[in-house]
Amino acid sequence: MKLVEKNMTKHTFTHLDALESESIHIMREVAAECKNPALLFSGGKDSIVMLRLAEKAFRPAKFPFPLVHIDTEHNFPEVIECRDKLASDLGERLIVRSLEDSIKRGSIVIKDESKPRNPYQSVTLLETIAEFGFDACLGGARRDEEKARAKERIFSFRDEFGQWDPKNQRPELWDTYNTRVNAGENIRVFPISNWTEMDIWEYIGRENLYIPPIYFAHEREVIRRGGNVIPVSHLVQPAPGEKVEVATVRFRTVGDMTCTAPVESTARTVDEIIAETATTRITERGATRMDDQTSDASMELRKKEGYF
Amino acid sequence: MDTNTQLLRFITAGSVDDGKSTLIGRLLHDSKSIFEDQFSAISKTSEKRGMAAVDLSLLTDGLQAEREQGITIDVAYRYFATPKRKFIIGDTPGHEQYTRNMVTAASSANLAIILIDARKGVLTQTKRHSYLASLLNVPHVVLAVNKMDMVDYSQARFEEIVSEYKAFAAQLDLHDVHCIPLSALNGDMVVDRGENLGWYKGPALLEFLEEVEIDHDVNTSDFRFPVQWVCRPQTNEHHDFRGFAGRIEAGEVSVGDEITILPSGRTTTVKEIVTYDGNLATAFAPQSVTITLNDEIDISRGDMFVKTSAHPPKVEKEFEATLCWLAEAPLDKNRKYLVKHTTRTAKCLFSRLDYRVDVNTLEQHAVEKLNMNDIARVAIKIQSPLVFDSYDIDRSTGSFIVIDEASNNTVAAGMIA
Numbered sequence: 267m268k269l270v271e272k273n274m275t276k277h278t279f280t281h282l283d284a285l286e287s288e289s290i291h292i293m294r295e296v297a298a299e300c301k302n303p304a305l306l307f308s309g310g311k312d313s314i315v316m317l318r319l320a321e322k323a324f325r326p327a328k329f330p331f332p333l334v335h336i337d338t339e340h341n342f343p344e345v346i347e348c349r350d351k352l353a354s355d356l357g358e359r360l361i362v363r364s365l366e367d368s369i370k371r372g373s374i375v376i377k378d379e380s381k382p383r384n385p386y387q388s389v390t391l392l393e394t395i396a397e398f399g400f401d402a403c404l405g406g407a408r409r410d411e412e413k414a415r416a417k418e419r420i421f422s423f424r425d426e427f428g429q430w431d432p433k434n435q436r437p438e439l440w441d442t443y444n445t446r447v448n449a450g451e452n453i454r455v456f457p458i459s460n461w462t463e464m465d466i467w468e469y470i471g472r473e474n475l476y477i478p479p480i481y482f483a484h485e486r487e488v489i490r491r492g493g494n495v496i497p498v499s500h501l502v503q504p505a506p507g508e509k510v511e512v513a514t515v516r517f518r519t520v521g522d523m524t525c526t527a528p529v530e531s532t533a534r535t536v537d538e539i540i541a542e543t544a545t546t547r548i549t550e551r552g553a554t555r556m557d558d559q560t561s562d563a564s565m566e567l568r569k570k571e572g573y574f
Numbered sequence: 575m576d577t578n579t580q581l582l583r584f585i586t587a588g589s590v591d592d593g594k595s596t597l598i599g600r601l602l603h604d605s606k607s608i609f610e611d612q613f614s615a616i617s618k619t620s621e622k623r624g625m626a627a628v629d630l631s632l633l634t635d636g637l638q639a640e641r642e643q644g645i646t647i648d649v650a651y652r653y654f655a656t657p658k659r660k661f662i663i664g665d666t667p668g669h670e671q672y673t674r675n676m677v678t679a680a681s682s683a684n685l686a687i688i689l690i691d692a693r694k695g696v697l698t699q700t701k702r703h704s705y706l707a708s709l710l711n712v713p714h715v716v717l718a719v720n721k722m723d724m725v726d727y728s729q730a731r732f733e734e735i736v737s738e739y740k741a742f743a744a745q746l747d748l749h750d751v752h753c754i755p756l757s758a759l760n761g762d763m764v765v766d767r768g769e770n771l772g773w774y775k776g777p778a779l780l781e782f783l784e785e786v787e788i789d790h791d792v793n794t795s796d797f798r799f800p801v802q803w804v805c806r807p808q809t810n811e812h813h814d815f816r817g818f819a820g821r822i823e824a825g826e827v828s829v830g831d832e833i834t835i836l837p838s839g840r841t842t843t844v845k846e847i848v849t850y851d852g853n854l855a856t857a858f859a860p861q862s863v864t865i866t867l868n869d870e871i872d873i874s875r876g877d878m879f880v881k882t883s884a885h886p887p888k889v890e891k892e893f894e895a896t897l898c899w900l901a902e903a904p905l906d907k908n909r910k911y912l913v914k915h916t917t918r919t920a921k922c923l924f925s926r927l928d929y930r931v932d933v934n935t936l937e938q939h940a941v942e943k944l945n946m947n948d949i950a951r952v953a954i955k956i957q958s959p960l961v962f963d964s965y966d967i968d969r970s971t972g973s974f975i976v977i978d979e980a981s982n983n984t985v986a987a988g989m990i991a
Contacts, residue, residue: 281580294820325850326809326848439984
C-alpha cells in the first residue's frame with residue numbers, strides 16, 4: 267500500500283470530504299448490520315459515484331454485496347457498456363435482471379412499446395429482491411432531485427409490497443441508523459441523499475471517474491416534440507411531419523431512452539459541465555425527465571408503488 | 575472552481591405564521607438557488623390560489639398530503655450553495671405535536687434559526703424551540719426577528735424582543751446566540767441588506783450563515799473511534815490484513831499512538847491509518863478510515879478505540895439520560911427495548927422515570943408513562959456495558975436511539991448526562 271503524506275487539517279476538510287465520509291459511514295452500516303444487501307447499479311453517473319464510495323468504504327476487501335441492475339432494455343447502449351466495463355474492472359459480481367423476464371412471466375404487461383418503461387421497473391426490482399432475498403438495497407437517489415425525495419429518510423423502510431409510506435417513516439437522528447427489518451421486508455438505503463447534482467460533478471472531477479460518453483456534448487439526431495428535445499433511436503422515430511435534426515447535446519441524466527431528453531450543450535469536459543451546472547436555470551429532472559412532468563406528485567406516487 | 579468550501583447544516587424552527595417557508599423561499603430565491611421550472615410551477619400554483627405575488631413558501635411544500643392540507647408534515651431537506659459554503663436546510667414544522675420532528679432535524683444541525691414574528695414577540699413556541707435547540711446541543715442559534723416590515727422596521731421593537739429573549743435564554747444552555755432583524759417577505763437582511771434596516775450593523779442572515787465558525791462544532795480533543803466493520807480481505811495479496819473500519823467521531827489519531835480498546839481495556843498502538851487514497855499519518859473527526867494495529871487483539875463491531883484525554887469515557891451498564899419519546903405507542907416500563915448507541919446495539923430496561931419536562935414552561939412533572947413528543951429524565955439499564963460520554967462532551971458518543979423490537983420502529987432518542 268502506498269504511503270501518502272497528506273497533511274490534512276480541519277481547514278481542508280471540504281464539503282465533498284464531509285459528504286464522502288458520511289456516505290462511507292452509511293455503506294459500512296449496511297455491510298455490518300444487514301444480512302443480504304445489494305447495490306443498485308445502472309451505469310449512470312450517480313451510481314458510478316456510489317461505486318467509488320464503495321471502494322473507499324471496503325477496499326482492500328471485496329464489496330460485501332453484489333451489484334444489481336434492473337434493465338428496462340430501453341437504456342442507451344453507451345450506458346450498458348459502461349456498466350459492464352466498470353463491474354468487470356472492479357472485479358465485482360454484477361446481477362442483471364431484465365423487464366423482459368417479467369414480461370415473459372406475465373407480471374408486466376406492456377401496452378405501448380414506445381412509452382417509457384420506468385413505471386414497470388418496480389415490478390422487476392421487487393421480483394429480483396424476492397429471488398435473492400435481499401434485505402437492503404443501496405441506491406444512488408439524491409434528495410435534491412425531487413420534492414418527495416427531499417422528505418425520504420436515508421434508511422427508507424419498505425413493507426412486503428415494497429411500498430413507501432411517507433407518513434409513517436422512522437425518525438432518523440444523528441447518524442444512528444435503524445436497519446432492522448422483518449423477513450420479507452426490506453430497506454432502501456440512499457448513501458448520497460445529501461449530495462446535489464453539483465456535488466456529483468465535482469466529485470466525478472476530483473476522483474477522475476469514468477462515465478458514459480453521452481454525458482459529454484456530442485452530435486445527435488433529435489426531434490422536437492411538445493417543447494422537448496427527444497433523441498432519435500430504434501424506439502423513437504419521427505412521426506409524419508416531424509423533422510430530424512442534428513444538434514449538439516449532452517445528457518444530464520441517462521434513463522429510459524424514450525423519456526430522457528438531452529440538453530443543448532457544448533460542454534465536453536467535466537470542468538465545462540461544472541461551469542454549465544453552476545449557471546443552469548432548470549432542475550435536472552425538469553430538463554430531462556418527461557415522465558416527471560406529468561403531475562406534481564408523480565415521483566411520490568411511483569415511490570409508493572415500490573420504485574426506488 | 576473552488577471546492578474548498580465547508581458544509582453547514584441548519585434547521586429552521588417556527589410556525590407557518592412566522593413566515594418560515596417564506597424565509598427559506600427567500601434564501602433560495604435571492605441566493606439564486608431556485609430553478610426556472612420550480613419557479614414557474616409555484617407561480618402557476620400561486621395564480622391558481624388567487625394570490626397577487628408568487629408565494630415563495632410553496633417551494634418547501636413537499637408531499638401531496640401537505641399540498642392538500644397546506645402544512646408541512648415532516649422533516650424535509652433542502653440544499654443550496656454560495657461560493658463560500660454549501661448548506662443543508664432541515665425544514666421542520668412548528669406545530670406542537672411535531673416536537674419529534676424538530677428533535678430529529680436538530681440532532682445533526684450546526685445551527686438553528688428560531689423565527690419570531692416581530693408583532694408577537696417571544697411566544698411559548700419560541701421557548702419550546704429554544705429549549706429543544708439547547709437540549710440537542712445545537713452549537714449556534716440565530717434568533718431571526720421576522721416581519722419587521724409590520725412594525726415599521728422599529729429598532730426599539732427589535733431591542734425589546736432581543737432583551738426579552740435573552741432573559742429567557744439565560745435559563746438555557748445555549749452557547750452562541752445571534753439576533754437578526756429581517757423581513758422575509760420583502761427580502762430585507764436575508765440575502766441583501768435592503769433599504770429599511772439601516773440602523774442594524776450586524777451581518778445579514780446569509781452572511782452570518784457563510785461566516786459562522788464551525789470548525790469546533792465537533793469535539794476535536796477526545797479521540798473516539800467506534801469499530802463499524804472489520805475488514806478482512808482474505809485474498810493472496812492481503813492475506814494477513816485485518817483492519818478496523820469506522821468513522822472518527824471525535825478527536826484525532828496518528829500512526830504510533832497508544833490506544834485503549836473499550837470495553838475490554840486492552841491497549842495497543844496504531845500501525846496504519848488506511849484509506850483508498852493512501853495511508854495517512856494522522857486522521858481526525860469526522861473522517862472515515864480503516865485502522866490496523868500492532869497487536870493481535872480480539873476486536874469486533876461495537877468496540878471503541880480511545881486515547882487518554884481530559885474526558886475519559888464511561889464504561890457502564892446503567893446511565894441517566896434525557897429521552898424524547900417519538901412513537902405513537904407510549905413507553906411501557908415493563909418491556910425491554912433495544913438501545914442503539916454508536917455501533918453497538920443492546921437490550922435495555924427503563925429502571926426509573928424521574929420526571930417529564932413541560933417544553934413550554936420547562937417545569938418538571940411527575941411521570942408514569944411517556945407519550946409521543948414527551949421529554950423526560952430517565953434511568954436506563956443495559957444488558958452489556960456501553961462506552962459513552964456525556965452528550966455535552968460529544969454529541970455522537972453521548973446519544974442513542976431506542977428501538978422497539980416488536981415493531982422495529984425507532985421509538986425514542988436519548989441524550990446521556
